[in-house]
Amino acid sequence: MKVSVTTRSGREFIKGGLELDDSATVDDLQEAIYKRTKKYYPSRQRLTIPLQPGSKEKPTVLQYKKSLKEYSDGNNNQLTVVFKDLGPQVSYRTLFFCEYLGPLVIYPIFYYLPVYRYFGYGGERTIHPVQTYALYYWCFHYFKRIMETFFVHRFSHATSPLSNVFRNCAYYWTFGAYIAYYVNHPLYTPVNDLQMKIGFGFGLVCQVANFYCHILLRNLRSPSGSRGYQIPSGFLFNIVTCANYTTEIYQWLGFNIATQTVAGYIFMVVAAAIMTNWALAKHRRLKRLFDGKEGRPKYPRRWVILPPFL
Numbered sequence: 422m423k424v425s426v427t428t429r430s431g432r433e434f435i436k437g438g439l440e441l442d443d444s445a446t447v448d449d450l451q452e453a454i455y456k457r458t459k460k461y462y463p464s465r466q467r468l469t470i471p472l473q474p475g476s477k478e479k480p481t482v483l484q485y486k487k488s489l490k491e492y493s494d495g496n497n498n499q500l501t502v503v504f505k506d507l508g509p510q511v512s513y514r515t516l517f518f519c520e521y522l523g524p525l526v527i528y529p530i531f532y533y534l535p536v537y538r539y540f541g542y543g544g545e546r547t548i549h550p551v552q553t554y555a556l557y558y559w560c561f562h563y564f565k566r567i568m569e570t571f572f573v574h575r576f577s578h579a580t581s582p583l584s585n586v587f588r589n590c591a592y593y594w595t596f597g598a599y600i601a602y603y604v605n606h607p608l609y610t611p612v613n614d615l616q617m618k619i620g621f622g623f624g625l626v627c628q629v630a631n632f633y634c635h636i637l638l639r640n641l642r643s644p645s646g647s648r649g650y651q652i653p654s655g656f657l658f659n660i661v662t663c664a665n666y667t668t669e670i671y672q673w674l675g676f677n678i679a680t681q682t683v684a685g686y687i688f689m690v691v692a693a694a695i696m697t698n699w700a701l702a703k704h705r706r707l708k709r710l711f712d713g714k715e716g717r718p719k720y721p722r723r724w725v726i727l728p729p730f731l
């Protein structure tokens with residue numbers, strides 16, 4: 422099969438095209454492009470079927486592992502694909518690991534090291550029990566996330582653009598330092614004992630629930646099977662589409678009830694806004710995929726993220 426590879430402006434991208442076996446798959450084509458260009462490894466490539474001039478439709482993206490014949494529209498000897506460079510990529514695991522390692526390392530620095538001297542606070546610092554528990558809670562949270570990244574999540578995409586590492590790290594690392602600065606501050610005033618216990622107790626229950634939600638999401642995909650989407654069900658997923666985000670937001674609420682800083686509440690509101698945006702998109706996608714037509718199941722009525730509001 423002869424495959425012509427063009428750019429989005431219609432220019433020939435691989436001079437003379439590529440000659441592939443009739444049984445070749447999309448990944449064979451990506452490997453062949455990589456061999457010829459030496460720069461664009463498979464996860465950097467986005468291959469689509471060219472659109473008719475003036476068409477407003479979204480182009481069909483070639484799916485990894487599918488046979489090229491499925492895209493050749495009856496003409497088994499010739500296929501034209503459009504190439505787009507997605508830029509340098511990193512694995513999702515690397516991205517998440519970098520994001521979470523920052524807060525895990527930065528927070529204890531404010532607790533253990535005499536950093537406040539550099540902010541003009543000399544002398545002895547009294548450490549309140551709530552500050553110690555907050556350190557354990559915080560580190561447990563980010564350690565759990567790193568473990569989930571490596572041993573629980575089954576991601577649909579292998580990689581993410583490298584630029585996301587810088588953006589996401591800036592977000593997590595800055596907020597980590599901001600909250601750590603205030604919770605460990607020498608002038609920090611602790612809340613009463615009961616409030617601390619309620620906050621951490623509630624937060625921990627939510628962290629365990631969040632972990633269980635991630636296990637349920639993991640079980641929606643088999644280790645070697647398709648990376649597609651299923652209807653999440655069981656536990657809180659029976660009432661809310663993104664129960665993992667619900668429990669994530671509530672576990673930050675628990676931390677904030679116990680530690681009570683403006684910085685912590687700001688982080689919670691920003692994180693909730695980001696997750697709400699993602700949850701709306703995920704809810705829409707599941708409703709579109711499971712529309713009840715042509716034998717497909719219908720997505721049940723559910724809250725998106727925060728019952729009884731959304």
Ligand SMILES: NC(=O)c1ccc[n+]([C@@H]2O[C@H](COP(=O)([O-])OP(=O)(O)OC[C@H]3O[C@@H](n4cnc5c(N)ncnc54)[C@H](OP(=O)(O)O)[C@@H]3O)[C@@H](O)[C@H]2O)c1
Pocket residue numbers: 574575576577578631638639641642649650651652653663665666669691692693695696699
């Ligand atoms: N504090 C914050 O600012 C903040 C922000 C975001 C997330 N988080 C935390 O980090 C966790 C992970 O975040 P995330 O955005 O990666 O979570 P996510 O997309 O909701 O789900 C985690 C994993 O489950 C998969 N999955 C989700 N819905 C699925 C479905 N219907 N069928 C099959 N697989 C499905 C996802 O696949 P895909 O690879 O296809 O997505 C992903 O691998 C969250 O649950 C939350 O605890 C915190």
